[in-house]
Amino acid sequence: MGKVFIVCPECHQQLSFPEQPGWQNKLVECPKCRFKAKASVYRLGSQARGAHGADDSATQLVTSSQPVFDAGRLRVKNTNEVHDLRAGSNVIGRCATTGTADIKIGSDMYMSRRHVRIDVVKSARGYEHHLVEINSKNIVKLNGKPIKRGDVLILKFGDMLTLGMTDVVLESGDNESTRLV
Numbered sequence: 001m002g003k004v005f006i007v008c009p010e011c012h013q014q015l016s017f018p019e020q021p022g023w024q025n026k027l028v029e030c031p032k033c034r035f036k037a038k039a040s041v042y043r044l045g046s047q048a049r050g051a052h053g054a055d056d057s058a059t060q061l062v063t064s065s066q067p068v069f070d071a072g073r074l075r076v077k078n079t080n081e082v083h084d085l086r087a088g089s090n091v092i093g094r095c096a097t098t099g100t101a102d103i104k105i106g107s108d109m110y111m112s113r114r115h116v117r118i119d120v121v122k123s124a125r126g127y128e129h130h131l132v133e134i135n136s137k138n139i140v141k142l143n144g145k146p147i148k149r150g151d152v153l154i155l156k157f158g159d160m161l162t163l164g165m166t167d168v169v170l171e172s173g174d175n176e177s178t179r180l181v
Ligand SMILES: [Zn+2]
Pocket: 008, 009, 010, 011, 012, 013, 030, 031, 032, 033, 034, 035
């Protein structure tokens, strides 16, 4: 059985655990800082392979009834394509060979290669999703209303973004999660 190597987004501890089907939807608790979230929220740490400090033994996949950190995901309305968000910065833009967006969507010519950013930020209540205007030459709408230059807006699950001609919905990543270890 292979191992999955991940890095805690909070304390940057390198962790690993035995690979098992559907691990992305399981909860991981960082043994160092007790940060707890779906495994897909953690950064994949392929560079952690064989590195010092990878802590196998103490890493737990946990079951929890507590509210968990849910980085959420984006669903493209007309294709049902789903992209998981990650803790930290997520630049969203058009699919292009020269594109540098973290999340690349479709081939909408009205979408910039770097169109808008969603920062997934830790707060006392869990993650907040901050929509950040990044000087795209194309318009961004939140629930049908254009956002303004320099805006930072807090999103909630169910909010719809329009990037060029493409509608994208922010939804909870927890809907189909497996809570059992
Ligand atoms: Zn940690």
